[in-house]
Amino acid sequence: MASWRSATQEISDQRRLEGARARATIARHAADVASVEGLTGLSLGRLAGDLGVSKSGVATLFGGCFRCASVPEFDSRPGPVRDALAADRDDWFAVLEKEIGRAQEQGYLAGLDPHIVAFQPDAVVAAANTAARMGDDTALPTARAIVEGLLGSTLER
Structure with missing residues (x-):
């Protein structure tokens, strides 16, 4: 039973780590866009398109x-x-x-x-x-x- 819990914890930790990396990538890109084009250049669609992910994928990561x-x-x-x-x-x-x-x-x-x-x-x-x-x-x-x-x-x- 302990190994099952350990594996579950590892999966959870890995998902959190992947989510944190993806959020950091999106946030960095958003900052780059905003620094060049201002906040009006930012949108979920713009970020998703630039990064090759869906709009819901961007929104979900920030929850x-x-x-x-x-x-x-x-x-x-x-x-x-x-x-x-x-x-x-x-x-x-x-x-x-x-x-x-x-x-x-x-x-x-x-x-x-x-x-x-x-x-x-x-x-x-x-x-x-x-x-x-x-x-x-x-x-x-x-x-x-x-x-x-x-x-x-x-x-x-």
Whole structure:
């Protein structure tokens, strides 16, 4: 049994090492592009094309939620990036609140404020994103259990 665990750990360590190398390659290329063309020259498509990988391959290596990762950097900086992030958040909450309203029409989540119900899982997902990016392997299953608990406790008719 110990050899199986050791082999599993080696695979995990090797995958992390390969991921770290790939992230470093992408980050170096992004810095090179930005230093010549500015930030407007950067995009997932540009990096993927230059490096011969898919856009999702680039995005996956950095993981997490782009909005959650970007908000701390741009939330207090007026400008188009902050405006786009704010609009994205507004759109996300509109979708959540619409779906919560539909659930309420069917007798679920009765008497609850749709914005508050939407805010709770969004906050948990944002916290899970931060924890996962910091290497907490339990973050995503923990967040799922919390969201299921939040929604499960309120889904009774």
